[in-house]
Amino acid sequence: MLQKESGKQKSIILIGFMGVGKTTIGKALANKLKRDFIDVDHQLEREYNMTVTEIFQYHGEAFFRKKEKEMIIALSKQTQKVISLGGGAFLQEDIRKSCLENGIVLYLDMSFKAWKQRIPFIIDSRPVLQGKSEEEIKNLFNERKAIYINHHLKVKMDGKELEEIVESVIDSLDLA
Numbered sequence: 001m002l003q004k005e006s007g008k009q010k011s012i013i014l015i016g017f018m019g020v021g022k023t024t025i026g027k028a029l030a031n032k033l034k035r036d037f038i039d040v041d042h043q044l045e046r047e048y049n050m051t052v053t054e055i056f057q058y059h060g061e062a063f064f065r066k067k068e069k070e071m072i073i074a075l076s077k078q079t080q081k082v083i084s085l086g087g088g089a090f091l092q093e094d095i096r097k098s099c100l101e102n103g104i105v106l107y108l109d110m111s112f113k114a115w116k117q118r119i120p121f122i123i124d125s126r127p128v129l130q131g132k133s134e135e136e137i138k139n140l141f142n143e144r145k146a147i148y149i150n151h152h153l154k155v156k157m158d159g160k161e162l163e164e165i166v167e168s169v170i171d172s173l174d175l176a
């Protein structure tokens, strides 16, 4: 069926650095579009009955990455969802490939200057950031930026309110 091939059927998959707002914006976007929302980290937390921090502590990062990969590859093939990934997921080639082939990959792009304001709100729940200096975090931010270049759509986040971001995403998705 032609409709199956159309962009309207594809799931919208949010990518970007930790704390840019993938979970928050994904949920708001799903509400507005009346689609199901899936946050991969929350789904893993439910599956293991542990926080992401606890999964890192008790099972290790390699285990988390493996489970994250299995879950995202399966989810990316589903249609008409809004799916927020964890910020490190797109480093895995298999995840990138499956998301770019099957979904509409939306990159939430924020400057480091604006992002720095988020550190106090996220540091306790993001094991990857813990124990790093600001310079180390900035290097990670820039390394990851190079990976997020692989996307279909991008929204610049600096200085925008949540509602404005959701509206601009809906405009550029052209789902009508």
Ligand SMILES: Nc1ncnc2c1ncn2[C@@H]1O[C@H](COP(=O)(O)OP(=O)(O)O)[C@@H](O)[C@H]1O
Pocket: 016, 017, 018, 019, 020, 021, 022, 023, 024, 025, 084, 118, 121, 122, 160, 161, 162
């Ligand atoms: N548009 C926004 N303006 C201000 N704070 C925000 C905005 N979006 C998210 N936040 C806050 O930033 C933090 C990280 O948001 P979250 O959606 O969890 O990001 P991510 O899923 O990309 O890690 C949370 O404390 C959240 O409340």
Ligand SMILES: O=C(O)C1=C[C@@H](OP(=O)(O)O)[C@@H](O)[C@H](O)C1
Pocket: 016, 017, 018, 019, 022, 023, 041, 052, 085, 086, 087, 088, 089, 125, 126, 127, 128
């Ligand atoms: O960037 C990363 O490596 C991670 C990002 C987190 O998700 P958010 O991007 O939603 O914070 C979460 O998956 C885990 O803490 C690892």
Ligand SMILES: [Mg+2]
Pocket: 022, 023, 039, 041, 084, 085, 086
């Ligand atoms: Mg998130």
